[in-house]
Amino acid sequence: MxxxxxxxxxxxxxxxxxxxxxxxxxxxxxxxxxxxxxxxxxxxxxxxxxxxxxxxxxxxxxxxxxxxxxxxxxxxxxxxxxxxxxxxxxxxxxxxxxxxxxxxxxxxxxxxxxxxxxxxxxxxxxxxxxxxxxxxxxxxxxxxxxxxxxxxxxxxxxxxxxxxxxxxxxxxxxxxxxxxxxxxxxxxxxxxxxxxAVHSWRIAGTHLADRHQQMFLIALGESILVIGTVFSGTDYSAERAAAFGVAFTTSALLWRTYFHRAGLLLTEALGRARMPGRLGTASERTHLLIVLSVLVTSVGYELVIDHPYGPPRPSWLLFVVGGPVLFLVARMRLEYEIFGRVSRSRVIGVVALLLLTPALVRGAPMVGLSVVAAVLALVVLLDALRGRGRPSEVSASPIGREAPGDRDSEA
Structure with a gap:
């Protein structure tokens, strides 16, 4: 009773x-x-x-x-x-x-x-x-x-x-x-x-996916808040206005990259999983990295809008370039969790940013952020070209499949 x-x-x-x-x-x-x-x-x-x-x-x-x-x-x-x-x-x-x-x-x-x-x-x-x-x-x-x-x-x-x-x-x-x-x-x-074990819990998988997506949007919203607050609090200039535009474009590209296929199908994947707790556990760790990457990237926005053509500071690349690199790596992990594969566009984006970083050390902050936006735009373009004319994919997660002996001991 x-x-x-x-x-x-x-x-x-x-x-x-x-x-x-x-x-x-x-x-x-x-x-x-x-x-x-x-x-x-x-x-x-x-x-x-x-x-x-x-x-x-x-x-x-x-x-x-x-x-x-x-x-x-x-x-x-x-x-x-x-x-x-x-x-x-x-x-x-x-x-x-x-x-x-x-x-x-x-x-x-x-x-x-x-x-x-x-x-x-x-x-x-x-x-x-x-x-x-x-x-x-x-x-x-x-x-x-x-x-x-x-x-x-x-x-x-x-x-x-x-x-x-x-x-x-x-x-x-x-x-x-x-x-x-x-x-x-x-x-x-x-x-x-x-x-x-958390991965064996009986949970509402669609609810967990919904919450992870919302936290990503909250982090992205925080970056938009940073962009608006910093730009409104500094003296207006054409250089700062340009940095404001590039920063906003970068956030929009992060949104597009996340929700293209894998991010959009997270709810479906967790809803279809036999063991949603297993996929939910992996997704939680991935979204930790995604949210952290967006926060780090937003710091780069603040630095660039404040000093778009200031003297180059190598430590700033930790935020301007490091945040987007971490985002793409985490997004690759999310794609594997949903489809069991990784698109070449993400790999190209990470490699391009890493190869360009030594050259950006000597450049103005605005140059670094512009290069990041260009690489993210390339990733989005490659995604669009790959998906053109193809039917919509369905989730095929290799995670969350029930294994012998898996059960919820407190069910």
Whole structure:
């Protein structure tokens, strides 16, 4: 009987795959967070050498912590019924914690370390316990208990990093985050209880795809916000206007490249997969790279619009060229996940950008961004030529096919 009451929390087979308005509301906190991440990356533009490496590492760590919060929430709403009041309370509470993390993020590795860590731990520790209590006697309650147990194991590292010397903060938090990601990859194994591999979970695959696509659009929207904000806040000139136009064109090309075939068919692929959790796990990692690449690219927009023909700075190529390269590599991975192949256009784009990078070191920032836009335009053109006159493809993912012994142990 208890299991029956707890089962009310699970997503029914006929549940809508579309994201709820609450989830879209939840994403607003992460719009703020991604903007803060982008700004932290931008603050590194004048750094070189070891300062650039450590600064990039700190910001990447904070981004990965935010991504873990967002991704866990997405899996929760894909696994449980988001219209239930308990799940809605969980989402709203997570949104508040995410907003606290976003507010603390600009100085999260300095004097605001404790609020950032406390908000993170509130989600990782308290949220699974609430879900476990709501599941009552249902067998799936063991999954959130696993999450809480592993979060408790990494909590001392988060708190020691927040309260201890600043020089130890980065290594302690890196170790804590490694524990959290390792636990997720292994299925949060516990003695006598075993593990619950995420890829074997029963989820609403179409919902998960919808959420990943929305997060990409949110990141792309953040880049548009950067373009508009930076251009409106600087003195007008023809050079800055041209940089504004090239930056917008680059974002439009990123959108087109993502949604051409593979990105558009992500929902279909997850909906058709026998094991949507397996494909969803791969897609989540791919979209982590895609979102990160868009954030890094948006920093390049800011630098170029501010100083389109300023003196060349090699470190700027990390953002102007590095972001688009990472995007194309991640997009190649997405294409493999959907079709089991990789188009030559993506490979050509990556190779072209890598070969041109040494020459761009001595060029003005505007030249670098223009070359990036031209290469992305070439990728889009090759995609269009390849698809001309051919019937629309259907997803044929090599991931998500059920293997012997695969099952959801808490189903």
């Amino acid at each position: 208890a299991a029956g009451r707890g089962a009310e929390l699970l997503r029914p087979p006929m549940s809508s795959g579309r994201a709820t308005f609450l989830e879209l509301f939840f994403d607003l906190a992460f719009v703020v967070a991604l903007t803060r991440v982008s700004q932290r990356f931008a603050d590194l533009s004048n750094d070189t050498g070891w300062a650039l490496v450590t600064g990039f590492g700190r910001t990447l760590l904070l981004f990965l912590a935010l991504w873990l919060i967002w991704s866990h929430t997405t899996w929760i709403t894909s696994r449980y019924e988001p219209e239930r009041s308990v799940i809605q309370a969980v989402v709203v509470g997570t949104m508040f914690a995410g907003l606290v993390m976003a507010v603390a993020l600009p100085r999260a590795t300095e004097e605001r370390a404790l609020p950032f860590a406390a908000a993170y731990l509130m989600v990782m520790l308290v949220r699974p316990l609430v879900v476990a209590a709501a599941l009552r006697g249902h067998p799936r309650r063991l999954v959130p208990f696993r999450l809480a147990a592993w979060a408790a194991a990494s909590a001392p590292l988060w708190l020691a990093g927040a309260l201890g010397p600043e020089r130890l903060r980065l290594p302690l938090w890196a170790a804590a985050l490694a524990v959290d990601y390792l636990a997720w990859a292994l299925g949060w194994p516990l003695p006598w209880v075993g593990a619950s």
